[in-house]
Each structure stands twice: as C-alpha cells, then as structure tokens.
Amino acid sequence: xxxxxxxxxxxxxxxxxxxxxxxxxxxxxxxxxxxxxxxxxxxxxxxxxxxxxxxxxxxxxxxxxxxxxxxxxxxxxxxxxxxxxxxxxxxxxxxxxxxxxxxxxxxxxx
Amino acid sequence: xxxxxxxxxxxxxxxxxxxxxxxxxxxxxxxxxxxxxxxxxxxxxxxxxxxxxxxxxxxxxxxxxxxxxxxxxxxxxxxxxxxxxxxxxxxxxxxxxxxxxxxxxxxxxxxxxx
Numbered sequence: 001x002x003x004x005x006x007x008x009x010x011x012x013x014x015x016x017x018x019x020x021x022x023x024x025x026x027x028x029x030x031x032x033x034x035x036x037x038x039x040x041x042x043x044x045x046x047x048x049x050x051x052x053x054x055x056x057x058x059x060x061x062x063x064x065x066x067x068x069x070x071x072x073x074x075x076x077x078x079x080x081x082x083x084x085x086x087x088x089x090x091x092x093x094x095x096x097x098x099x100x101x102x103x104x105x106x107x108x109x110x
Numbered sequence: 111x112x113x114x115x116x117x118x119x120x121x122x123x124x125x126x127x128x129x130x131x132x133x134x135x136x137x138x139x140x141x142x143x144x145x146x147x148x149x150x151x152x153x154x155x156x157x158x159x160x161x162x163x164x165x166x167x168x169x170x171x172x173x174x175x176x177x178x179x180x181x182x183x184x185x186x187x188x189x190x191x192x193x194x195x196x197x198x199x200x201x202x203x204x205x206x207x208x209x210x211x212x213x214x215x216x217x218x219x220x221x222x223x224x
Contacts (some may be wrong), residue, residue, distance in 0.1 A: 034212070043201065044153070049138040089153060096141070097166065098213060100153040 002027040002094030006101025015107050019080050021104045023090035024072045030092040033066060033073045038087045038103075047088075048075070080108045116202050116215035121135045128190040131219045134183055135204030143213065144177055147162040153201075159185065192223045200214050 011097040013019050025033075034049035050057045050064045050073065057064050061080075066073040072094075077084055085108045090101040115134040123129055132200040135142045157167040159179045167177070179185040189196055196218070199220050205213045 003160075045133050045215070046212050049212070095156060096160065097155055099155070102152045 001028060002030060002092055002097075002099040004092050004099050004101040006090050008104060010105045010107070012107045012109065013080050015080060015082060017080055019077045019084070019106055019108075021075045021088055021090070021106070023074070023092075023101050024070075024074060025092040025099075026071065027092065027094050028068075028071065030056060030094060032086075032093040032098075033064070034091050035062075035075050036089045036091065036100075036102070038089065040086075044089060047103060077106075082108050082110050084108050097106055111179035114202055114204050114214055116200075116216035116219050118219055119217060120220045120222075122224065123192055125193055125223055126191045127223075128188065129192045129196075129221060129223075131187040131202075131221070133185045133187070133202030133216060135147050135185070135202070136214055139206055139214075140182075141205045141207065141213075142179060142185050143205075144185070144201040145215075147199045147201060147218075148197075156187070156210070163214060181216075189221075192221075194223045197222050 006023045010069045031052035035047050036044035037047045038044040048059050048062050048064050050066050061078050087103045087105050089103050091098040117132045127147045140161050144156040146154045146156055157177045158165055162179045177187045199218045201215050201218045203213045203215045205211045
C-alpha cells in the first residue's frame with residue numbers, strides 16, 4: 001500500500017520567516033495530495049491540496065509543489081505568523097483512501 | 111450543514127468495558143472513514159465505508175474493534191472489551207466520492223481507558 005514519509009517532525013521558525021515541510025510517497029498511482037492543519041485539541045482541517053496534473057498551487061501565504069517523477073511534494077508557508085503554529089499533515093491517496101504522513105509540529109516564535 | 115458530528119466528545123471508561131463511538135456524516139457524502147490518532151502512531155485509518163458498505167477494514171487492530179453503518183447518516187465504532195492501549199482520539203470523517211475530494215473530519219472522540 002501507500003507509504004507517506006514527512007519531514008521534519010518538528011520545525012521552529014521566527015515570525016516572518018518561511019517554513020517548508022516535505023513529504024514523499026511510494027505509490028506512483030497517487031494523484032491527490034492534500035495538506036491538513038491541526039491545532040491543539042482540534043480536528044485536522046484542509047488548508048490546500050494539489051492534484052497530479054499541476055506542479056504548483058498557491059493560496060495567499062501558502063503554496064504546495066509536486067514532483068511526480070521524484071514522488072515528493074512540499075508545503076511552503078511564507079511570512080509565518082504565530083497563528084500558523086500547529087501540526088501539519090500531508091497525505092496521498094491510494095485508491096479510495098488517504099494515507100497520512102507522520103505530521104510536522106510547526107512553532108512560530110514571536 | 112453542521113459538519114461531521116461525533117459523540118461522545120470525551121469518554122473515560124474502565125478496562126474491560128464496552129465503548130461505542132457514534133458518527134453522523136455530512137448529508138450527501140457517500141464515503142465515511144474512521145481514523146485513530148495517537149502520539150506514537152499518528153493518524154491511522156481503521157475502516158472506511160462507501161454507500162454504507164465496509165470497503166476496507168484492514169486497519170482495524172483486532173477483533174475487539176467493530177464498525178457498522180446501518181444507514182447513510184449513522185455509523186458506530188465499537189470496542190469490546192476495551193483496553194488501556196485503546197486510549198486515543200477517534201476521528202470520523204466523510205467525503206463525496208474519493209479520490210480528489212476533501213475529507214472533512216469530525217471533532218473527534220477522546221477516549222481514555224483506565
């Protein structure tokens with residue numbers, strides 16, 4: 001089945017700096033790659049997703065890039081703010097299921 | 111829409127007791143997923159349903175776990191008997207046909223087995 005690896009597991013940045021989280025996947029048939037943000041004690045919520053027919057997608061301060069050949073995709077957050085502090089999960093579909101990465105705890109220091 | 115609704119939000123139970131977690135998916139969604147989240151194992155898919163039919167239960171840890179979806183608006187996850195290692199947050203999620211459609215999570219059921 002699908003295996004999704006996510007790095008780093010923790011990331012600490014200064015407010016205003018950029019943050020990058022990287023994921024690799026194993027199933028070459030995967031074609032949908034969402035990113036979820038989970039604040040402490042809350043549910044995971046979708047923040048952005050990308051499909052295999054595009055290489056990059058942006059939404060204000062967040063962007064995701066996809067390299068299908070290398071089977072990796074990344075989340076980029078620019079001009080980080082304290083409210084960006086959370087755990088971020090990448091995921092890839094395998095058939096009708098989503099497999100999640102292990103999560104990255106992002107801490108933005110004011 | 112109120113989103114995916116789960117109950118109970120929090121449950122503390124003694125080892126050996128039966129636990130039943132409940133979920134109401136978003137109206138019209140035809141996929142329903144049960145996930146378990148722990149610090150050690152992250153987000154694990156336990157089982158998912160399509161049009162009320164279980165499709166893949168390979169993530170269910172053992173026979174103590176069972177899940178049902180008697181109709182399009184209700185699902186249960188049952189643990190009998192419960193053990194301390196079952197302590198986790200259990201999320202229910204739903205979506206329109208996947209892949210490629212957003213999966214919406216419920217608030218989760220926080221289970222503690224003592």
